Amino acid sequence: MGGTRLDPDRARTMRRTATGMLVAMAGLYVLTGQYLGVHPSIGYLRAFAEAAMVGGLADWFAVTALFRRPLGLPIPHTAIIPENKDRIADTMAAFLQDNFLTPAVVARRMSDMNLAKAVGEYLAAPAQGGTGARLRAGAGELIAEFLESLDPERLGTQVRGGLKAIAARVEVAPLLGQMLTAAIADRRHLPLIDSAIRWTGLTIEANETLIRDMIHEKANGLVRWTGLDEKLANSVLDGLYKLLAEVLIDPEHPLRGKLNEGLEKLAHDLLHDPATRAKVEKAKNDLLDNPAVATWWLGVWERLRASLIKTAREPGGGLPGIVTESLTDLGGSLAGDPRLQMQVNRLARRTAVGIAQRYGGQIVRLVSETVRRWDARTVTDRIESAVGRDLQFIRMNGTLVGGLVGVTIHALDAVF
Known part of the structure; x- marks a missing residue:
């Protein structure tokens, strides 16, 4: 200024x-x-x-x-x-088109340039000097400002709507059936069964008082009067603990077989039973339509956005460091690989020629009309x-x- x-x-x-x-x-x-x-x-x-x-x-x-x-x-x-303002505008536009924006001129000028090598050397240079810090800071600030400029609620709603639309089109039941079938075939479901048995035991242990109270309430007065209800409660709890321990230790326990049969039937129904598949789809759609899920997603998105902004502004690393390192690696490849340079230069030349061919007339008209509009x-x-x-x-x-x-x-x- x-x-x-x-x-x-x-x-x-x-x-x-x-x-x-x-x-x-x-x-x-x-x-x-x-x-x-x-x-x-x-x-x-x-x-x-x-x-x-x-x-x-x-x-x-x-x-x-x-x-x-x-x-x-x-x-x-x-x-x-x-x-002669209008004539000057037309002359400037014609000069620009004849000397810069014709496909032949653009191709000739681009053929004399090794654009890929120049860009590669510039991108590779930051690792050796202060340009890297400026590039990292600039990239971080640009990312942070872009994220801050977004409307969190509106964008979160749009992303959720997009994910919901994608999820609504995907039939979940066959995917779950295939995953469960593959897990059973590879016996990868066994650790899950063991974890479920342990979780059941811990749950019973944490709720022993509640179970005893239920048994006491169900027992008749005579049983309570003789104190047999307490023995009954102890027997029930001991029997459950013993059963869970046996199932956990014995790989061939009948209850495990029943669990395997149940999982195999579930996998089959998920793949082939229309009623089961319909129930799964309904449960999926109900979950997607649940307002609590929408609120949860907005919270997740806002935390993710805040985390990205914080990471982008971290000095000396974080997201800007990743971006800078990636650009530096790209620059080293461009600067040191003639074949890659040739391919990139060819792409840049074709792109520039295409732009000149498609939009050259519009560019010169823009110049001419802009000057014409000036007083x-x-x-x-x-x-x-x-x-x-x-x-x-x-x-x-x-x-x-x-x-x-x-x-x-x-x-x-x-x-x-």
């Missing part, structure tokens, strides 16, 4: 300098006219000032006529740029800001060159 303000200021300073030189030549011309008889050199000064005024005025008129009407007078062929003052100010300083040098040079020509003519006139 500072550079944008600097150029108009420098152009304005040069304009004042050129105008000051012109005013100085006019003053010198008037002053020397009063002392022509004092010394022959005064004539040379007057000739210099006179010709410098002519040259300076001529170049002032030429420079001014490019951008506006000199002194506001409707002189023909002045204010050239504002009057004349905007075009004038932008061009004058870009080249105004050099144009003031033309005025200054015209003043000096005109003065030198005037001195030369005066000298020749004095000699001959």
